[in-house]
Amino acid sequence: MFPDAEMFAVQFDRFGPPEVLMVGGFPEPHAGPGEVRVRVRAAGVAPVDLALRSGTSPSSGRLPLPHIPGVDAAGVIDEVGADVTGFATGDEVFGAVDVSRLGGAAAEFAVLAFWAAKPPSMSWEEAGAAGTSVETATRALDRLGVRVGTTLLVDGASGGVGSVAVQLAAARGARVIGTGRPENHAFIARLGAVPVSYGPGLAERVRALVAGGIDLALDIAGAGSLRELIAITGTPASVLTIADFTGPELGVGISLGELGGEPDGRHGLALAAALSEEGRFRVPVRAVFPMARAAEAHAAAARGPRQGKVVLAAPPADGGRD
Template identity: 80%
Template sequence: MLAVHFNRFGPPDVLAVGTLPEPHAGPGQVRIRVRAAGVSPVDLALRAGRSPSSGRLALPHIPGVDAAGVIDELGTGVAGHAVGDQVFGAVEVARLGGASAEFAVLAYWAAKPPSMSWPEAGAAGTSVETATRALDVLGVREGTTLLIDGAAGGVGSVTVQLAVARGARVIGTGRRESAAFLTGLGAIPVGYGPGLPERVRTLGVERVDLALDVAGAGSLPELVSITGTPASVLTLADFTGPELGVRVSVGELGGEPDGRHGLALAATLSGEGRFRVPVREAFPMSWAAAAHEAAALGPRHGKIALTADW
């Protein structure tokens, strides 16, 4: 099969397109002919050799953990889906990639709704799964006031919408140029960076029940101050959290995920016009290096996607 891959760690130009062996669906899995795949921060870190997991990779490595396409092979034990179904989802966490190729094996997935474009669907999987688990861990429900630090990015923008769908009031931090974008997602925008407690007070919000840190920009002490307790804060990106008593994603969200419920809900909300996967830009697979370069640039309003061009 044709696949984006790299044989050595380095900048985006180490990415190439070539022929590699096809994967096959194992028990409880499906293989898809890929129509689109997402580009995530983990892909950039693994490719550059900056991730602690880079040393686990067997080269050549195919990047990408999110994908959407048409089922062409069913693993044993798979029910409710058939060859030819259009789906979106993610690969096994342990594989650390495999999506940016002609074929990919999904560990969890849901039916792609007609309302969701291929680039949206291809970029959705792990963002929806991570957002759903984070909201579950925090206990976000109707009437909750939730502050999301880093709300304009790929995970943040998805989390805003899923929290709003639960009936929560969401305050989202972002750069000044992100205010209209955040408002369109259903969040109350507030400026990003130091001095957050003062800016939140100017919104006239009586209380903030919970806070989620997606940005990893050192805001945890301020988020604890805003919510009143470390137990009300969860971070997905700042591993100094335990020093403050803040929960960290590795402990709370660890293990092999099963995001089918979250993906199915996102698909339903998309069909109702209440959810979208913000895609900043889509590139052909053969332009993967340019896509990785774009993914490293800000401001990050949503995701970067790759679409099949072979």
Template identity: 50%
Template sequence: MRAIQFVRYGPPDVMHVADVQAPHAGRGEIRIAGRASGVSPGEIRVRSGEMRDVVPVTFPFRTGFDAAGVVDEVGDGVTGVDIGDEVFGMTTSAARGANADFAVLAAWAPKPASWSWEEAGGAAGAVETATRVLDRLAVGAGYTVLVQGAAGGVGTVAVQLAVARGATVIGTASEHNHDFLRSLGAEPTTYGAGLPERVRALAPSGVDAVFDCAGGALPDLIAIAGDPARVVTIADVTAAAHGVHMSHGAPADDTAAVVGAAADPLAVHGLAIAVTLAGEGRLRVPVAAAFPLSDVVAAHELGESRHARGKIVLVN
């Protein structure tokens, strides 16, 4: 089968399609014939070598955490899903390999009828990550939460999930994305110098929690929250130096886990919540662009630009 991998650090053109042996579903797993899969911002940073000191890598490195497709193999002990079902879900962080013709999923849910394959292919990782961080921050009704980097793949989902919990959401993005953020239910503002003052004007009573999807602004985000314990980042590897929690969902013994970050329990319950919200028309997965597997280099180039609005996906 075809699968995306890289064998050395470098620019996007180190990514390539390889011919590899197809995986099979183990106990508690399913295999899908993939229709679409997500391009992970974290893996873009790993591929570039930016994360080499904090994320151990063994080459060849196969990419992809989330995918959607049709079930074609059901492992022992699995109930409630049959061959031919349409699902979306995620691999283990150790196995990865979702950017491929076939992917083994460790967590999944039925594909919402309202979602395209592209939306479903990029959904699970963003949903799990956003749910995990919002749970850690205890975001609920009456909260005011700032989402830094709100127009990206995780940020767009985090905004909608926080709104669904009854929170007031402020989201940072480039000005041309402000109307888009309003359509998701957030009050937009620009990032960069002067952010604490802009947020204070929008939330005079203060901000209860900050979800950092972008990195690079922790001192300002701590000032906005008033306490580093009320800030969680998924993007800033300097978090520990600021007393901020950096969240990842890898098992504690996963050698691909981020060194110095604490593994939080995977929020796979978020997948079922996403299905419900999608059915109610309250959750969509904005897709910035969809590329065929053979155009993975172009997909990584777009991701590296950091100007993608929503999720970048690969289609089979």
């Protein structure tokens, strides 16, 4: 039984492998101005969570320990901060925490910095995994100027952000080519992209596949393909990376560390929700684990095939206090 001022939360008090994760009591957070607190129903497991937990992220050193991982969450609002309009307690929402906190979602309660109403068409698991993937993909597509008639190459099309970017680009009227391992090609095709294998010779394979060439390229994989993407599009100005810090050296635009950079991240989430209602968007979820098995979830998220997101499901209301 946790004290009244505490909630249950996934947490770690030292860096290391997934086994450092445990579930225990943690002080409850509260919504500040412009924020809402939700009773969490599901929380996504993102690559940043794995890097922070292992201690390999440059940001790991500034984490106060113990730390709750998780940046994406969906749940029911139970506390509304000052200056929040249009939402009330009892509303079902999905979104993400303030990125400066580097976590806090994998718990009984989480405070969201940006969010949108969860549509009935979106399961709790999908909604819990959607926040930063949708925001990141929307921001990248906006910066590239993807629109009707664009032919876009997404390098790394099957992961959490890639699978979302493919669908959002297709919804804008773009033709999308998506790279991935051969075993992921059927999955990429179901998302709405033409699949192609990544790796050496990508430029030749794409030229044989796409008459008229590629207008723009988005690097999500961070696998060292920027030079090939430049060759495919013809200019560094047509390439954007969200995963390769060497981009500026090659004249490639880089979009890293700007979570919430477009107005509170809410525009992209609301659009994704609307597309979900129309049956034109889904958040691929490849595995769901209860929060008590967070270590297994982190281990699964680190393994392939990366076809969508791994999600942590919260126990029923008050179930974590027994």
